Amino acid sequence: MAYKPDFVWMDGKTIEFEKANVSILTHALHYGTGIFEGIRSYETDDGVAVFRLDDHIKRFFQSANIYRMELGYTADQLKEALISMILKNKNTDSYIRPLAFYANQRLGLHPNEPRISVAIITTKLDLYLGKTEEGIRVKISPWRKIDSTAIPSMAKGTGQYISSYLSSHDAKMDGYNEAVLLDKSGFVAEGPGENIFSVKDGRMYTPSLESPILAGITRDSVIKMFEHENPVIEKRIGLSELLTSDEAFFAGTAAEITPISEISGYKLTSANKGSISETVKERYFNVVRGRDPKYRHWLTFVD
Known part of the structure; x- marks a missing residue:
């Protein structure tokens, strides 16, 4: 089952999910020029906690460096935005998807003057591989x-x-x-x-x-x-x-x-x-x- 969050963080702003759109000419849509992370939060006896957040954000920046992407945000800024989305969407057990991609609107492999868009999505996730009690x-x-x-x-x-x-x-x-x-x-x-x-x-x-x-x-x-x-x-x-x-x-x-x-x-x-x-x-x-x-x-x- 697909769950849609009420809000996402995109390019420094909190916006309604339905308004988080990109152009059909977006470079990443044509050429796969994007990076992402998969992170989880869990409900604990002491409140909601994100598992190994620092390590995930570190890898996000590593991926950006490999793909020659300047994110335009610090690690602390992205962590703060991620936590704000968990709270805004009232998530407990959630799957979190930071995403960065070349947002230039032109055809052609080289994006010229690259424009990077960064988004963070927090949502629910059913059992990823289905019921697993029997393997x-x-x-x-x-x-x-x-x-x-x-x-x-x-x-x-x-x-x-x-x-x-x-x-x-x-x-x-x-x-x-x-x-x-x-x-x-x-x-x-x-x-x-x-x-x-x-x-x-x-x-x-x-x-x-x-x-x-x-x-x-x-x-x-x-x-x-x-x-x-x-x-x-x-x-x-x-x-x-x-x-x-x-x-x-x-x-x-x-x-x-x-x-x-x-x-x-x-x-x-x-x-x-x-x-x-x-x-x-x-x-x-x-x-x-x-x-x-x-x-x-x-x-x-x-x-």
Whole structure:
């Protein structure tokens, strides 16, 4: 279900959602020249808190730098605007989308005198991958993850998600919940919008950042949460390694922690009670809900 916010922040102003429009000639609409972030806020016993806000805004600026975009705002200004939208829209559990794009109204790849538009949307989000109590079914996609030498995977650029769309759409047309993309050499990369972890003989693995993957903040959270008791091994993961795993799960802001019960017909035990995947999921929600004091510093309270 799609939820529309009452208000959005756009180019320094709070405006009604229905009035947040762009021209049909907008450069980003034709050429995919934009960047974005996905952030979540959660209701806790002490009020609404945004999870790892500073890290998300830092990555937003990193993406802008990679795409040669001058945002025209400081990190503090964007954080203040983001929090104001949560309060204005009376959000509790919300999905937050900062977006910046080339707003020039002309055809042609080079925008000339670039004009950057910046917006922040806060809204509700249903379960991103549907009901996940029994885990989700995923398919190894025939579409490969674009190599970092072609499009910088360390940036969240709007245009580079076309391969994510193709792989996810293809999987869902075949009756799966989501896809898994391989890199050009056939090693496991990530999901269309999620990092992936596998579990074998009690150890957790995830593709290293040498792979063409996004340095996911949820991925980083999992690594840090378990670094002292069950350190995650970052390495190149072959397809056969993934298919013969005991468990696997997705990690991402939208997907949160989602156990995977099947990969292209291969059954896993990820959603079983007592599984490592379920342990990761439980701890993650304790952290984002403010129930784990060790990671309180990851929460930014909005009031």
